[in-house]
Amino acid sequence: MKLNGTSSNTPSNSTSSNGQPVHGSHKNGYSLDGAYADELVDEIGDAHGASSIDTPMRPDAFALDDELKIDLIEEHFREIMSILGLDLTDDSLKGSPRRVAKMYINEVFSGLNPANKPKATLFDNKFRYNEMLVEKDITVQTYCEHHFVPIMGKAHVAYISSGKVIGLSKLNRIVEYFSKRPQVQERLTIQIAEELKRVLETEDVAVIIDAKHLCVSTRGIHDVNSSTITASYSGKFSEDATKQELLRYVTQPSVSI
Ligand SMILES: [Zn+2]
Numbered sequence: 412m413k414l415n416g417t418s419s420n421t422p423s424n425s426t427s428s429n430g431q432p433v434h435g436s437h438k439n440g441y442s443l444d445g446a447y448a449d450e451l452v453d454e455i456g457d458a459h460g461a462s463s464i465d466t467p468m469r470p471d472a473f474a475l476d477d478e479l480k481i482d483l484i485e486e487h488f489r490e491i492m493s494i495l496g497l498d499l500t501d502d503s504l505k506g507s508p509r510r511v512a513k514m515y516i517n518e519v520f521s522g523l524n525p526a527n528k529p530k531a532t533l534f535d536n537k538f539r540y541n542e543m544l545v546e547k548d549i550t551v552q553t554y555c556e557h558h559f560v561p562i563m564g565k566a567h568v569a570y571i572s573s574g575k576v577i578g579l580s581k582l583n584r585i586v587e588y589f590s591k592r593p594q595v596q597e598r599l600t601i602q603i604a605e606e607l608k609r610v611l612e613t614e615d616v617a618v619i620i621d622a623k624h625l626c627v628s629t630r631g632i633h634d635v636n637s638s639t640i641t642a643s644y645s646g647k648f649s650e651d652a653t654k655q656e657l658l659r660y661v662t663q664p665s666v667s668i
Contacts, residue, residue, distance in 0.1 A: 464601050466523065466592055473524065477516050484512035519554060522591030529584035531610040533575040543615075543653070545569040545660045546582045555626045556593030564622025564638060567661045568603065571647055573613035585610070596622055596641050604643040614646030617657055 475483070489499060489508035497504055521527050547567040555562050566586045589602040604618040619642045628635045647653045 464598060464605065466594075466598070466602075468523065481509070481512045481516050484515055485509045488512060519591055520593065522588045527588065527591075529581060529588055531577050531581050531585070533577055533610070533612075536572045536574055536576050540572065540576075543569050543571050543657060544576075545657060546579055547661050548665055549583050549586050551586060551590055551599075551620060551622055553590035553592070553594045553596075553599060553622075555624055556595060558626035558630070559593065560625040560629065562594065562596060562622050562624045562626075564620060566603065567617075567619045567621075567657075568607065569617040569648065569657050569660075570607060570611050570613060571615035573611065573615070575612060577610060581610075582607075596620055596624075596639055600641040600643050604645060608645065615648060616643075616645050617648035617654070618643045619661060 485508045488511045492504065492508065493499060499505055499508075545567065546569075547565070549566040549568065551562070551564045551566045553562045554560065568582050568586065585606050586603055589599055589606065600618050600620050604616050607616045607618070608614055619640065621638050621640045623638050627637060627639075644654055648657060
């Protein structure tokens with residue numbers, strides 16, 4: 412399945428044969444003028460599209476173990492700070508490279524590793540509850556893969572049981588797992604929906620995400636008010652009456668306790 416890619420609104424020579432953006436001199440042998448290449452990279456960042464439903468990963472993504480990855484990221488992040496001119500002997504700064512490295516591997520990007528995927532235990536739908544189940548306002552905290560700054564918002568997920576149900580917290584866990592990756596919101600929405608369909612053995616799944624992108628609010632256009640909504644409706648949720656019922660639940664005020 413293809414998302415609206417970046418190639419449709421960027422010049423035809425802006426992507427290589429494998430759909431990857433071209434950054435300056437490219438290994439395929441052609442090069443772009445530096446300023447033009449920079450502009451292109453910015454445009455791809457702003458387009459917020461993605462080329463595939465799968466997070467682009469190299470086949471050797473897990474050839475290094477986590478401890479070694481932390482050591483290497485620490486080394487490289489220290490280099491970045493040093494290039495910025497920061498004094499790495501300062502008490503406040505000297506622990507930052509390792510802190511960032513551990514945060515990347517153990518926390519915010521831990522969802523890149525399939526070993527961390529939540530195991531979903533299915534239960535029989537003993538109550539024969541055949542209506543939709545909606546869990547709304549699930550916290551979403553992910554990172555924009557174009558700028559490596561947070562995207563924060565809420566996810567609403569819904570399904571109609573095909574005979575099996577899963578624990579409510581597993582819905583949160585699935586959202587969390589796919590969020591802990593460099594992401595674009597469109598891909599995150601679809602990855603959550605596809606996993607729910609697979610786990611729940613049904614096409615009757617919907618996912619809506621409403622989120623604020625710090626790359627939009629703290630840089631570039633500096634729009635602090637806008638939020639971005641993405642949605643995936645499958646099976647019965649593609650039908651208008653079911654979709655409208657879901658949207659009613661999602662837009663009504665949440666209970667306060
Ligand atoms: Zn961004």
